[in-house]
Amino acid sequence: MSAEMHKKIRVILADDHPVVRDGLAAMVNQQPDMEVVAEAGDGDTAITLFEERKPDVMVLDLRMPKRDGLAVVQRVMEINPKARLLVMTTYDGDEDIFQCLSHGAKGYILKDAPRQEILSAIRAVSEDRPYTSSTVAAKALQRMAKPSLTERELDVLELVAQGRSNKDIARRLSITEGTAKTHVKSILTKLDAISRTEAVAVAHKRGLIRL
Amino acid sequence: MSAEMHKKIRVILADDHPVVRDGLAAMVNQQPDMEVVAEAGDGDTAITLFEERKPDVMVLDLRMPKRDGLAVVQRVMEINPKARLLVMTTYDGDEDIFQCLSHGAKGYILKDAPRQEILSAIRAVSEDRPYTSSTVAAKALQRMAKPSLTERELDVLELVAQGRSNKDIARRLSITEGTAKTHVKSILTKLDAISRTEAVAVAHKRGLIRL
DNA sequence: TTCCGCCTCTCTCTATCGGGAGAGGTTCGC
DNA sequence: GCGAACCTCTCCCGATAGAGAGAGGCGGAA
Known part of the structure; x- marks a missing residue:
């Protein structure tokens, strides 16, 4: 605990792959300014843990058992509209991006992103700044021009x-x-x-x- | 380097997600009997690194840029029929499993498997013992009963x-x-x-x- | 060579699909 | 109350898809 340290960014990881959680946890805990405070393997525990631990950021996978990432975004934003959620997934379809962002996720990043970009995204979202790579943002904009299905x-x-x-x-x-x-x-x-x-x-x- | 250590299992990781590689690397390097000797983010470098480093096991993702996991399995088995390959992926379709195993992969494991199972699989394959969970094996058997497409x-x-x-x-x-x-x-x-x-x-x- | 699987082509016939144009009912928000 | 969007239903009609039954050529394997 060094003197110049004020407060670490408290992160919750939600992903159903233990390997991915390990990877993210390793990356995050290696940073001096952030730490993982909890991990969830499904949507329901992600919501529970969010309420219990009130983290600065929650990193969410889209495909999860019990409740998928989008449902978690909806529920968490309902509980706490100021929640800072970063969706991190392999799916780059218009609809997923659009839905997550329009339901209040602050960031959307793809799993094949380099380490630095992931860490930047976490930092940005933790400060309530939106983070979206240009390609992802472009897809969200494309989607807006398209008609929705009922x-x-x-x-x-x-x-x-x-x-x-x-x-x-x-x-x-x-x-x-x-x-x-x-x-x-x-x-x-x-x-x-x-x-x-x-x-x-x-x-x-x-x-x-x-x- | 302790005295009781004979030789560590030398592992190459091939996956296009840096996060997954980190997670696997952390898990593997924490084990006293194994170490990661190289990492690849696409199929081509996976093949190159395999030839250069001649690892005891290579852990392969199926979906990769340049050359997918199955193509890597085929090529590597062509170069070295004794190669020990463990396919690790999110896809649990009959065809992927069947193709990989019938082209000589020694193991097939899903990414949502718990840490211990992944490590067991790596150990098994490194000793040239096949590793396949019962559900995966069942799918491979199912597939055998089905007609192939030309x-x-x-x-x-x-x-x-x-x-x-x-x-x-x-x-x-x-x-x-x-x-x-x-x-x-x-x-x-x-x-x-x-x-x-x-x-x-x-x-x-x-x-x-x-x- | 002979057989067999694959690819190719041909023909007929019926069910389904998809385009076009309405129209009545509901539940919204304005 | 009055659109507006949605869900429901109805007709017609041409294009496509899918079932059925063959058949010739070409390759590799026995």
């Missing part, structure tokens, strides 16, 4: 992505085949796709659907 | 997954639409799918296609 359309899209026919989709959603077609047509228009299969490809690339 | 079918499947029509696929592959249909039909049969969109979903789950 909830129902997302329901339909999911079934389309599973390879269901319009008739099948209609049965599962308790609507007529005609209505299912209407939704699919609207999805095709919004995603600028010619066929349902292309729509699935586009939706996948944008991060509108998982798996 | 090269041409994989070409077609990729285009189908992009949302191309039969006509479009035919044009791109310089075949007639009828032939494209024949391939698609055969793909549907082999993947046990009713529609092309379902085929894409199945192929994706199995790891037959990326993105």
Whole structure:
């Protein structure tokens, strides 16, 4: 504990891969101005730990068991609108970036980023400064120009992505085949796709659907 | 250098995420019986480093720039059939597992595995003992019962997954639409799918296609 | 050589898909 | 109260997809 040290940045890590947590923890704890105060392997414990430890920053993976990163962002911002969250993930789809940032995450960074960039991001977010690399920011802006799908359309899209026919989709959603077609047509228009299969490809690339 | 130490297990890490390499390196170097002798961020340097350093084990990620994990497995086994490779990845699709193991990887482990399991796997593979968790092994066995797609079918499947029509696929592959249909039909049969969109979903789950 | 798997092509036929154009009902916010 | 967006339903119609049944050529393996 040196004299010039004021207070370390207190960090919580939330990622379901022990290896990634170890890597981040090692990086962070090596810095004189920051320390890891807790680690979570799933979304629920991330939320609990955030409330208990009130860290300066929480680093969040998007894909996690129990509750995914986006859900954690929503819940935590609800509990504490001043929370400083840095999303760190491998997914660079428009939708993920857009959703996280518009729900209040202060930063979004990709896992293949170099060590220095990750540390810079943590520092920035801890001071309540937004951090987003130019490529990520560009995607968020792109996304803003695109039409959003409605909830129902997302329901339909999911079934389309599973390879269901319009008739099948209609049965599962308790609507007529005609209505299912209407939704699919609207999805095709919004995603600028010619066929349902292309729509699935586009939706996948944008991060509108998982798996 | 203590007296009871004979020789440490020399490990190379190949993963495009600096964070993951750090995490693994920290774990490995903390063990008295192993050490990291090199790290690679892409497939090409993984191969080069393997030849130069001749490690006891190389831990390989599947998704890497320049050359993916499977390609590295193939090339390294070609250079040195006695190579001991441990594939470590987030993908648990039949196809990835099957391909890696049948091309000679000694182990396959998922990134969300606990620390101890990862270390056990590295030790096992370093001694030329195969390591595969029961769930992973089960998938490899499942895959063996399934028909393989031919090269041409994989070409077609990729285009189908992009949302191309039969006509479009035919044009791109310089075949007639009828032939494209024949391939698609055969793909549907082999993947046990009713529609092309379902085929894409199945192929994706199995790891037959990326993105 | 003979067989077999793969790739190619052809034909027919039906179901499904996707474009186009409405229209009635709801629940919002203004 | 009045749009506006959303969900629902309805028609028509041409294009595409998928099932079924062959068949020829070409390569490698037995």
